[in-house]
Amino acid sequence: MPSFLKEFFKRNGVGMGSVMLGLVLFWTIGLIILPQLSMLDFSFRPNLPPPEIGGPKDVYTLENYKYLIYGPEGGSQDYNAVDLRVFFRTLVAAVCVTVFNLILCYPIAYYLAQTKGNHIRIFALMLIIPYWINEILRAFALRIIFGETGVLNNLLVGMGLFDTPFDFIRNDIALYAGLGYAYILLMIFPIYNVIESLDRNQIEAARDMGASWPMIHRRVVIPYAKPGISSGCTMVFMLSAGALAAPQILGGPSSLWFTQLIYQQFNDNSDWPQGAAYAVVLLVTCILLVLAIMRLFKVNMGDIGK
Amino acid sequence: MSAGVGVDLENLWIRFGDFVAVRDANVKINGGDFFSFLGPSGCGKTTILRAVSGFLEPSEGNVLIGGNNMRGIGPNKRPTALIFQNLALFPLMKIWENITFSMEIKGASAKERRKRADELLDMIALPGQGDKLPSELSGGQRQRVAIARALCAEPDVLLLDEPLSALDLKLRQHMRTELREIQQRVGITFIYITHDQGEALTMSDNIAVMKAGVIDQIADGKTIYNDPATAFAASFVGENNVFRGKVQQVMGDEAMIRTNRSGDLVARISSANRGKLKVGDDAMMFIRPEAFSLAPQGATGDHFVTAKVNHEEFEGNVFNIFMEGEGGKELKVSIPNLGQSFEDHTGQNITLEYETQNAVVVPAGELAAE
Structure with missing residues (x-):
């Protein structure tokens, strides 16, 4: 038995230790790893009617993955341009949402963490309360605001800024706003957590030495907040790329999110293997992207858990 | 530079x-x-x-x-x-x-x-x-x-x-x-x-x-x-023994204080308070532990203090004698260790002597917390 396990059992007792260990293993293996492996297995099988499952035709194949790249066999195009475009657009949009959220949330998190007083608690509460309302309602609320006859258009046209209503939905502005709004807390709180533990004296010391505010943030606060920033960015990126409700409700008619394609495969086409292949591609790509960016900004995996 | x-x-x-x-x-x-x-x-x-x-x-x-x-x-x-x-x-x-x-x-x-x-x-x-x-x-x-x-x-x-x-x-x-x-x-x-x-x-x-x-x-x-200007400065900086009392007489730069416990004692008025301290004022007199020396038993006068010894300790460079002081505070005396013999006085009354210039009077005021 490795020493950390021995230590763990010594501290918690064999009974309690086994229960805790069992729950954690059930959580990670039973609820996450095994279903994902089953999904992976699906993605390499052909879509067969139930009687043929396990039959001679049920062999491992790469055709579901080929479909994403090359499209249907004998199709008119060399590549599956439609789905690939949706795939890359989703990734780019998720990156944009993440960056936008970071720019928006960093100052809020900094303010919350470095200011004292009761109004901060009220401020934090006002950030949290909207999350008591379910995701679908929040998305529809944004639709009411951004719709063609919505609040925002009435206001802008009424003020004479626009002659005709601006189509926020077709231009994806509603979608980005909705996604940004949905995950704002997941960006604020990790950053807030880290900055809260930053010694105020360090900021004052930098200021005392003549540093400007941008300089203080660049050299003192942001390096310190990096674990929180990366943890927030990872969550927002992963969840944006994997979001379904917001794109469904707020997306323009012509702009699909990759998750919507996955949903269609599972639900409308009843093609689980194809859906699984799409989902696996999305998952693996997102993980690789996150790891690459962490590498670029020299963030360790251990920092994320801070 | x-x-x-x-x-x-x-x-x-x-x-x-x-x-x-x-x-x-x-x-x-x-x-x-x-x-x-x-x-x-x-x-x-x-x-x-x-x-x-x-x-x-x-x-x-x-x-x-x-x-x-x-x-x-x-x-x-x-x-x-x-x-x-x-x-x-x-x-x-x-x-x-x-x-x-x-x-x-x-x-x-x-x-x-x-x-x-x-x-x-x-x-x-x-x-x-x-x-x-x-x-x-x-x-x-x-x-x-x-x-x-x-x-x-x-x-x-x-x-x-x-x-x-x-x-x-x-x-x-x-x-x-x-x-x-x-x-x-x-x-x-x-x-x-x-x-x-x-x-x-x-x-x-x-x-x-x-x-x-x-x-x-x-x-x-x-x-x-x-030469502390206030009771606080006298009690905060370094160890000091306080004697409370009223100014009985002012003689140039010196004052006679009628202390609550030790009779009339004479001390130097701190320079910041010269000319300001008047007869009848509440005053505090401070004497450092090291400013005392042992005097013949029972000697009396305006620069002698007699009190009962509570306990004694040996600190190496000095012998410390703790005596009954004012307001529950002990009077501390430090006698330099010059190799002399030193008998135990615990429980006895002993008499101490100081030089007037080493005792300083300031108006009564707040003391530093211990």
Whole structure:
């Protein structure tokens, strides 16, 4: 038995230790790893009617993955341009949402963490309360605001800024706003957590030495907040790329999110293997992207858990 | 070295809501001085430091640095550098980056900064440690890095907020000497905040004794120790025995005090109170433990004190005798150990003698808490 396990059992007792260990293993293996492996297995099988499952035709194949790249066999195009475009657009949009959220949330998190007083608690509460309302309602609320006859258009046209209503939905502005709004807390709180533990004296010391505010943030606060920033960015990126409700409700008619394609495969086409292949591609790509960016900004995996 | 840049506080008031943190402070700090603000925690000394560094605007009055009024000038624009109580080194920057952060702000090249860092590291006796992180250094080393970082900005005035309080006793005593040496070498004005009278006395050219937002006395250490202006200054700086009473008679620079327990005693009136103390005033007389000597049993007069011995202890360089004193406080007497024989007096009455010039009278006032 490795020493950390021995230590763990010594501290918690064999009974309690086994229960805790069992729950954690059930959580990670039973609820996450095994279903994902089953999904992976699906993605390499052909879509067969139930009687043929396990039959001679049920062999491992790469055709579901080929479909994403090359499209249907004998199709008119060399590549599956439609789905690939949706795939890359989703990734780019998720990156944009993440960056936008970071720019928006960093100052809020900094303010919350470095200011004292009761109004901060009220401020934090006002950030949290909207999350008591379910995701679908929040998305529809944004639709009411951004719709063609919505609040925002009435206001802008009424003020004479626009002659005709601006189509926020077709231009994806509603979608980005909705996604940004949905995950704002997941960006604020990790950053807030880290900055809260930053010694105020360090900021004052930098200021005392003549540093400007941008300089203080660049050299003192942001390096310190990096674990929180990366943890927030990872969550927002992963969840944006994997979001379904917001794109469904707020997306323009012509702009699909990759998750919507996955949903269609599972639900409308009843093609689980194809859906699984799409989902696996999305998952693996997102993980690789996150790891690459962490590498670029020299963030360790251990920092994320801070 | 230049004569240094002086700092003046003129009618300085600092309020937080209804609370008055600093009350009408008037201080003149000479350029090149090592000046200490000494007082118990919460007396407003750190508030004064923050007003000088620019992190706090005074409610009233002015801070002058080199004769220039600093009102409205932010901490990043003042010719001061502050050393924080917890040092506030940047944990993610290497030592050399920490030290030269002020140069980085001004856009100096990495090569220039590295060179300056090496010079300063030599000065603080940490050569070759530039590539370490603050967490890899010991407390005393970090202390020196904080000093180097502050000096790198070439400030006119260095402000130190109890920077030694986190160190252990030995290191603290060593750093006192070192700080004083550095100050004399660079020749700039040091303003030092401390609640430790030993630090203030050993390092400072001048000391301001503070209590609850008020400056009681400004003088050099010897004067404050020997000639305190107030009861607080007398009781806060060094050990002291207090005798309460009323002024019975004033004879030039001396006064006869009718004490509650020890009869009429004569003492020197502290210089700040000469001509002010009148017959009938409530007064306090202070005599240091080391100012007493043993007198023949039962001797009486205006410079003899007789009391019962509670207990005694041997401290090495001195014998301490603790006797029944006033208001539940013990009267402490320290007799130097010169190899003489020393009998145990516990439970007996003994008589002590002092020289009038070693006892000092001030108006009755608040004493420092133990």
